[in-house]
Amino acid sequence: MKNSRVKVIFILGILLFDFAIAKAQTFSSISTPENIVGERTISVVTDACPTSGDSGVYLYYSNNEQEIGSATCPMAKAKCEEIGNGRMKCTVILPHTNTKYLTGKLNGHIPEFFEGMSPNAEDQNARKLNSHSTVYYQFERANGSNDVERTNVASFKMPRRLRIVNLGDSYSCGEGAPSVSGSKWINSNTHRSKKGGQRLAIKKFINENPGVAVSWKDIGNSGSTTTLGMYSPWHGQDGQIDIVNDWMDQYKMGKIDAVVLAIGGNDVGFAPLIAATLNPIETNPRLDTDFPERFAAELVELKLGYENLDQTFDNDFKADHVFIMEYPDLSRNDQAQFCNPTIDPFDCLSIIDIQANEADYSFAYHEIITPLNNTIEESAAELGWTYMDGTMDLSRRNGVCNCEESYFNTLSQSRQEQGDYQGAYHPNRDGQRRVIKPIVYEHLAESFTRANRAATGAKEAGPKLPEFLVNKQLKLSKQAKLHGLKIASNSKAEVLKQEAKLNALGKKSEQAGKQKPKQSAKPKKPSQTSKPSAKPRQMPKVRPKVSGMPDPRMRKPKKPQKL
Secondary structure, three states, X not given: XXXXXXXXXXXXXXXXXXXXXXXXXXXXXXXXXOOOOOEOEEEEEEEOOOOOOOOXXXXXXXXXXXXXOOOOOOEEEOEEEEEEOOEEEEEEEOOEOOOXXXXXXXXXXXXXXXXXXXXXXXXXXXXXXXXXXXXXXXXXXXXXXXXXXXXXXXXXXXXXXXXXXXXXXXXXXXXXXXXXXXXXXXXXXXXXXOOOHHHHHHHHHHHHOOOEOEEEEEOOOOOOOOOEOOOEOXXXXXXXXXXXXXXXXXXXOOOOOEEEEEOOOHHHOHHHHHHHHHOOOOOOHHHOOOHHHHXXXXXXXXXXXXXXXXXXXXXXXXXXXXXXXXXXXXOEOOOOOEOOHHHOOOOOOOOOHHHOOHHHHHHHHHHHHHHHHHHHHHHHHHHOOEEEOOHHHHOOOOOOOOOOOOOEOOHHHHHHHHOOOOXXXXXXXXXXXXXXXXXXXXXXXXXXXXXXXXXXXXOOOOOOOXXXXXXXXXXXXXXXXXXXOOOOOOOHHHHHHHHHHHHHHHXXXXXXXXXXXXXXXXXXXXXXXXXXXXXXXXXXXXXXXXXXXXXXXXXXXXXXXXX
């Protein structure tokens, strides 16, 4: 009898234990957005259940732990999908302070924003959450009104928003692509457009990655150089660097995550040179024998302008990522051959446009566009920026002479579309949407989405390094082992500092290896013809932070033309 009672108790114990285990396994794999900049998605894996009516998975969330589960607590219905084996993954995108949510799409492709409280379906008592605040949460699984299970209350720190700024010249602000209806420009002085490719790319990133909270600033200014318009006022707008610094101060931002940049063309007179090459009224640089030498000198100066900007991005913005765009190719027809518009003089080109010939377009490509892009790419590699190539390839069959599907404005089209000639030889609305937008979006998505970080093995503490820095890091790691050092960083600035340190150590080792053993106790006097060792080139000093004033040590900029 006693043994039978023990057996019953033992069996009941096993059943209760199994029941407890089953309950505990109802929920598993809870994922929070902790330590990933911009992330605001929380998910849980649970047993499958109906998701209609009163059934489904819900999330209670609040900055106040005591509020969890109460009638006033914010509650969102999770979006669930089957993952097999009778399980489903349920996710909720948390509301984030100052983040705009999307209601749909305008004209089929441009996101339409509104100041909504929450991106979640059937959200009750919605409440936006602040960056870095502690968020308490509890998942609830309801399979009908009588079968409700909940997780324990847990917490995490809400990551801050991803911060993006779009800076630069006319190729950054959308010159050549004014709005069709209403006001042509967001800012009529700077010719900043709603149709600008970079702006559309950032909006697409927000639209297709709702789990990432983003703060962004679009302040490109047509005609800007690496100095004028960047460090000093231009077209009635303060210097772009000062605008970003003020924005950072206003919202107490410690850094900018991504600088999207198109700049440099005005430093070398890109727009006037293209116009002079393709416009017979101007003096054609193709006929100027001194042009190659002068242009090469301008490109050298441009690299110094990039170096100075890099110091500002590092010191003022603490920027991990700088994405700089190449200039697209406007010189080809639909067969990817250089334009020769005299073949069809009365199609889409004006009398002035058809005066340029194949040699002029070839010159524009080989002697102006390509050297400029080569300089941008070289500077990007040296400074640790990401060179956004691909615009040349995407525009190669859609130059100004492709009248069926051109991605660029001619002189007459610029006059017709925006009432002036400033948009000539710039991407039109199709060019912005089909060339600039996809290239910029691709780089943002590659660097700042969770899926891509997981695929590349990047640390969750921040965005992954650009590809060229990953390769550089691998190379440096091999060198570091020789000096007993370790290279492990997810910061562009740190990798470059480590590279400089290793280079210095390598030079010391090389010099030590070249030293000959002493032949006598008396040192030899140096030869009278010996040259002093060359001093290393010094980087430009940091610009003094005086609002609206360019660095006096920078070269005086030429009066720029609008690009």
